[in-house]
Amino acid sequence: MSGTLILLLGDQLSHSISSLQDYPENAVIALCEVSGEGCYVPHHPQKIALILAAMRHFAKELRDKGYRVHYSALDDADNCQDLIAEAERLAGQYDCGEIRLVQPGEWRLLARIRERQKTAGAPRWRLLEDDRFFCTAREFADWIEERKTPRMEHFYRRMRRKTGLLMEDDAPAGGQWNFDHDNRQPVRNNLRTLTPPAHGRDDITNRVLELVNEHFGDHFGTLDGFNWPVTRRQALVDLRHFIDNALADFGTYQDAIDDRDPYLFHSRLSSAMNIGLLSPREVCEAAEAAYYRGEAPINAVEGFIRQILGWREYVRGIYWHHMPAYKRENRLNARRNLPDFYWSGDTDLRCLRRAIEMTRDNAYAHHIQRLMVTGNFALLCGVKPEALCDWYLAVYVDAFEWVELPNTLGMVLYADGGLMGSKPYCASGKYIQRMSNHCGDCRFNPKKTIGDTACPFNSLYWHFLERNAERLESNPRMKLIYGSLRRMSDEKRAAIREQAEGFLNSLETEPAYGQGEHLDGYRRQA
Secondary structure (H helix, E strand, O other): OOEEEEEEOOOOOOOOOHHHOOOOOOEEEEEEOOHHHHHOOOOOHHHHHHHHHHHHHHHHHHHHOOOOEEEEOOOOOOOOOOHHHHHHHHHHHOOEEEEEEEOOOOHHHHHHHHHHHOOOOOOEEEEEOOOOOOOOHHHHHHHHOOOOOOOHHHHHHHHHHHHOOOEEOOEEHHHOOOOHHHOOOOOOOOOOOOOOOOOOOOHHHHHHHHHHHHHHOOOOOOOOOOOOOOOHHHHHHHHHHHHHHOHHHHOOOOOOEOOOOOOOOOOOOHHHHHHOOOOHHHHHHHHHHHHHOOOOOHHHHHHHHHHHHHHHHHHHHHHHHHOOHHHHOOOOOOOEOOOHHHOOOOOOOHHHHHHHHHHHHHOOOOHHHHHHHHHHHHHHHOEOHHHHHHHHHHHOOOOOHHHHHHHHHHHHOOOOOOOOOOOOOOOOHHHHHHHEOOHHHOOOEOOOOOOOOEOHHHHHHHHHHHHOHHHHOOOHHHHHHHHHHHHOOHHHHHHHHHHHHHHHHHOOOOOOOOOOHHHHHHHHHO
16 A cells, blocks of 8 residues: 545645645545534534535646545445545545545544554554644744743734734834724714625535535524635635725724624635635735735734734634643533524524524624624523533634634633633623614613613623622732622622523523534543
8 A cells, every 4th residue: 555645624725735745646635525524513504515615626626737636525325424434445445555634623633533543454644734824833832831821912922023914123013013992993873884795606516505405404504695705716806805895994893793784894704714715824914915005004904913813823822732621621610501592593682683693694703793792691691611612613604623612612701711811701781782783673771780671781790790709809800890899789789690590590591402512522532
């Protein structure tokens, strides 16, 4: 067995990826659609369709370049429907003694491959570094191990210096590193809206949509509005549209929430980057060039680049440095199942209903909806991390575990005790009222804390602070708000507690889609 099987995963669709370099003459490139990867959580049909359509287009591009390609389609009769089993079947079919692939982006899959590396008689699995990021896992580990209190801002400045992005000699462009204070304007009623480019569907994409509807049509979400880029050319169209039409306003309104517009000035580029159709460097350089051409202000460009060069790289480093134990973190001892309405949108809370409906229709919600609406609500209610992490991983088109888990478990739920964020991102209904236009169409009043029409976020907020006081009140960034809590009368605190607990007791939280079951393997491996 002298051949090499080069296995490309659905998030490795880059012609420059390391596994395609030094291409052996006797190599076969394999791309495998398997049902197991679509069902370990109930992935949104649009997410599955994006990955499968992009894989099929990428396979065609490889064949057109002269590569020898085997494509295992989901409905092939001899498909093992398990990625590792299918790869080893193909290795035998093509007389390949080695399976070469870039390290996958999920510990779940990496752990399985490492077990196969120990198995006698199996093809030799060879793992390569994923060099499509600015920072390697080893470089991040060296950086974080030198610090008692690592923070993304310090890491981000290091990456700015390393890459030269928005740097002028050794100084940051615009005279400061971070312009976040300029990026917190709420939504306005007369704010202009943008229509994303419409991507045509060829026969490949249409066949995938039919296949996904047949096999995964019972998952949360609809395929009706599918409009994600499935080729590099389509992804470049989205990049150019963002740079030309949205970037200038992105910074100012990146925290705003609109009741009807799911995208506002957000780029919609994360899924294309995460599956490999765009490189993070070319996206950052396109934004940087717009700044130096005078087409976008520094607060917008810096804020956008920080999301990629800062947060995206930082969460990946956190993930690989702390897994698999990180998956089990639950420092606030949250035990509640996910409320049923996260799968249906059937709630009177307008902000939650619209975030869930937009997610159902588009497999998308922007970062403030995720952090301060669906995430904040789950935090205040004490939803267990594995339940919310499974939901986020399932429903968002750009959710791959290396980026989803630290953002959800660490930033949203503060379940890692402050590794990702220096304080919990908890807020009352007043925050949503200030940043969105939801509240005018909601039956709940964000100015009320007690009563039938009081916004549940308000009592839940104080209830969260009260029940977590032992863990949080010594946090320097929480002292002011805990001072306000201590100044409340016993009667008021009792009334708020009764209001919050009454609401929590009314929530229906029957487990849906086997919440958390796919974590069992992690628990065994840790």
